[in-house]
Amino acid sequence: MSWKTLQSDLAEAGYIASAELAMALHLALTLERPLLLEGAAGVGKTEVAKMLALLQSTRLIRLQCYEGLDASTAIYEWNYQRQLLSVRAVAEKDLSTQEVEDQIFSERYLLKRPLLEAISQSQPPVLLIDEIDRADEEFEAYLLEILSDFQISIPELGTIDAVSKPMVILTSNGTRDLSDALRRRCLYSFVEYPDLSTELAILQKRLPHIDKLLAEQLVGFVQALRKEDLQKNPGIAEMLDWSAAVAGLGVANLSDDPVQLQATLVCLLKTQSDIAAIPVEVTQRLAGKLA
Amino acid sequence: MCAAQLTRFPQTVTGVSERLSGFMAHLRHNGLPVTVTEYSQTLEALACINMCSANEVRLACKAVCAGRSDHYDQFDELFRAYWFNAGREKLSVVSSDQQRKKPSPSIFQPGIDNNRQPDSSRGTADETDSSAADDSSAHSGEGKLIATTTKNLEKIDLRELMTPESVQRAEKLAHQLAAAMRDRRSRRRRAANRGAMLDLRRVIRKSVSCGGEPLTLYKRHKPDRPVNIVALLDVSGSMTVYAKIFLSFLKGLVSHDQRTDAYLFHTSLVRVSDALRDNDTLRAVNRLSLMAQGFGGGTKIGTNLQQFNRQYAAQTVNGRSVVIILSDGYDTDPPEIISQALQRLKKRGCRIVWLNPLKGWKDYAPVAGGMAAALPYLDFFAAANTLESLAALEPHLQRL
Known part of the structure; x- marks a missing residue:
């Protein structure tokens, strides 16, 4: 599929993309790189991701960023209640500490948040990280590992590799300057108001x-x-x-x-x-x- | 790429990769932070497009190599300059435009603040004040290097410098000062949805209903007690020489977060917080300078403070506020009005900081009626006539 076909497919679906944007999307798809979209509010950055998911007929997983967004909301969290109950349940049985730990820190007790969810799909989804500039720098640093290697490290469990590489689209309104490290991992396109x-x-x-x-x-x-x-x-x-x-x-x-x-x-x-x-x-x- | 259009390569250079590496060097030379990673990515990208179309190659390189909006704007020009010998085919049509944007290495020198360079060089051209001549020599690249002059500039009275760099520096200083004032975390702890600490008392209390199992974990955190900053800037005739720097200082304060409020006054009072939140510093400052000039006339500090008390203080000033007044204290109102207004403002529990550019002068004494009347109500009274003196405020403001 060339970028021109992508452009006309998008147009068919109802999204008119500029040549720059279509090329950036095409490269992001073929090179499997995240794409960072910047531009004023209301130029259709978020819409690109929705249309792409529609075109590829795949899931759209959306992570809306906000100030104070942390790893437990965005990546994963342990299901504490379930762990607690299972510890109680096995208390009567005669198990070693190691066995208990292995059990409660297994994937069954993991609550998947959008980012972990996105890399554990069998069919590659479109992952939209919306308004990344609103999240704080700490979270931006978390993202780096996911965006470059498509893997997530969980201290108790080890590293989880992506089952399939999601198509990642990040959008930013430029309320804060993003770090160079993040920019370097992404392809970039600036979306203007249409002529x-x-x-x-x-x-x-x-x-x-x-x-x-x-x-x-x-x-x-x-x-x-x-x-x-x-x-x-x-x-x-x-x-x-x-x-x-x-x-x-x-x-x-x-x-x-x-x-x-x-x-x-x-x-x-x-x-x-x-x-x-x-x-x-x-x-x-x-x-x-x-x- | 059509071979006919390429003229600048030595005969020995043959492959795409070699030519591309030259282009990467060209981009790097003009301030785009391209590395080996981008180079290899561009090669990959070229493999999946039609390399014979210059337009497609441009689009692909742009997506990979331009990482931010200003580089994105520059890119087409740089691309043309490199692959089509400085855009020769269009030179006659857009020659003046070309002159300005032509990527001469001295303009896009890496390391001298790449981000704002195109803006500031344009801003210099627009400026009509007397210092414009000096600026342009610093920018054209024939004169001195900007990095070496900033140090000196800091000590010159603010009247004498209106360069884009000092405007930026003032903004950065304001950021630092605002951060120094604002970072106030409480020592108390309060229940919260998310927090670093467990709220043990609540966890145990609630566990009773689950038969003693602490099923739900409640958290606590230290709440932020941010300081609200309210800045009032005098833009009367006597202050116009400082206006631009102070405006950018104000902008720095305001853009730091949404709570900060800024006002301009001379004969009347205007709220400018929203105008200052413009992303482009120079545009905001120029626009506001125009706005400020529009009023003219003398200064009515007292009356304006009264108006501020009446109209805005109730919403913006409380016990956690710092009111910063930037003025030289020359007032056409009787001094009683100033003292009354400040007294009333003070009753809201705020702290009042007065920054007076004249205070930095030798042998200055606050004898001007207004200034003398204001002194008893001030928590902090300092000079603000050089960027250095602004920078020196940080430890004092931290203590407030």
Whole structure:
């Protein structure tokens, strides 16, 4: 499979990928390397992983990172209660300490969390490590072993090797700079906001019933809006929401009803200051340029 | 790669791998941290694409070798420069652009802070103040090395330096100071879902219901008691010379975490915490400098502090706050207002730090009416006219 086929397959499934992204994905798949995706919020980084899982018809295992995420939530944990009960149960039998230990520190007593789960699947899943920049550096260091060797060390049990190598996708919004060690283990692609024609293609793929003229207006408006000085630029999901809203209201032309247009902007602008920054006049100026 | 387009190779170089190693050296020379690993990976990558298409080779090399967003932006230029002899075929069209971004080794010198280099060189061009001329000589690579000058710059009064490096340094200092102030872990322990310690009392109490088996383990941890930092920066006429450095200092404080709050004032008070959380330091600072200039006029420290008390203090200032005021203390209001406002602020239990750039001057005495009136309410009063003096604050702030 070449990268062009991958690109067109993704497009078929409803994800329009840039050449850079498609190539990075293709290489990540063929070289079996993790892929680090960076870019603003709402450019479709997470969506890539979902689509990839869909294309390969395999499981998507998702690990959402947050501050304070630790190994016991992300990798594995011992099932303490079960261990305790089994210790009680064997107390009457005459077993040596070594035998008891071997029993309670075996895989049966291990609770698998996403990362361990991902490397112990028989069919390689897509592992999405979302917003890695939110996790702390300590966790990033844990990840290194998994990403480079696809193995996990458990002190009581030894090293667990991957049954199959998962396809790993990491995403980052750049709230914190990631370590070079992590970057070096990954392929890299920076996902930008799509340009006009790409975004139009996305809209037509996702909401095919929208009239072509209106679609052009909608996408043009969102593109112009991103150039304004906003706190949170509207992402692709917002654009789709808004388009569905506008189309659902039965609007045929954006410049028809200024009041209604202004009211629908709640789909795009998500903070109070952004709403204040785009008053009716600005909306009309942006909409006027399209007409 | 089509052989016709390649002209720079000596006859002896034949294989793909040899040519690629030259390209890797070229990338390394321009600040991309490529190693043998990347080299071998690129070779692997080339094996699974169509090597005759320059575009595919570019995309593949980009995915492997560019590891961060600024390298990602640089990459296409570097690729073209190497494989197509410095982009000769397009030189006539985009010559000015090419001049600026042309990867001359002195601009993308490894080790002189690769991350921000393209931004800062652009920022220098935008700057119109008097120091711009000096900066550009430091950046064009013909002049002195940046690394050797930073040490000297630290001792110059902040008025005289507005270089991107010092702006960055101010930000870094602010990070350190904020961290020094903020790291306050409690000595007490509190029940928590996750924690390093067992909460034995609870474990035993709850085990009673399971017939004495400690089935559920309860944990405790030492809760964080972070210090909230609230910074108020004077951007009146007398302070404009320091504004840029202090703004980046403010940015450093604010971007450190979400709780920090920052305000600008001269005749009126503006909350700028959100504007400062812009990822691009120079853009944020330039934008705010413009914002600050827009107001003009004198300083009304007292009135602004009163307004702060009324409008924001209730949400942001409590017993665990440190309020940092960066001002020279020249006030057009009567001094009583300042003392009243500070007194009221002080009652919230916060600590007040006043950093005055004038204090670093020889023979300075806080005789300006406002400053004198403020002194009794300050927990800490220090100079802030050089980056060094800012750095020296750390142990003092730690004690607060």
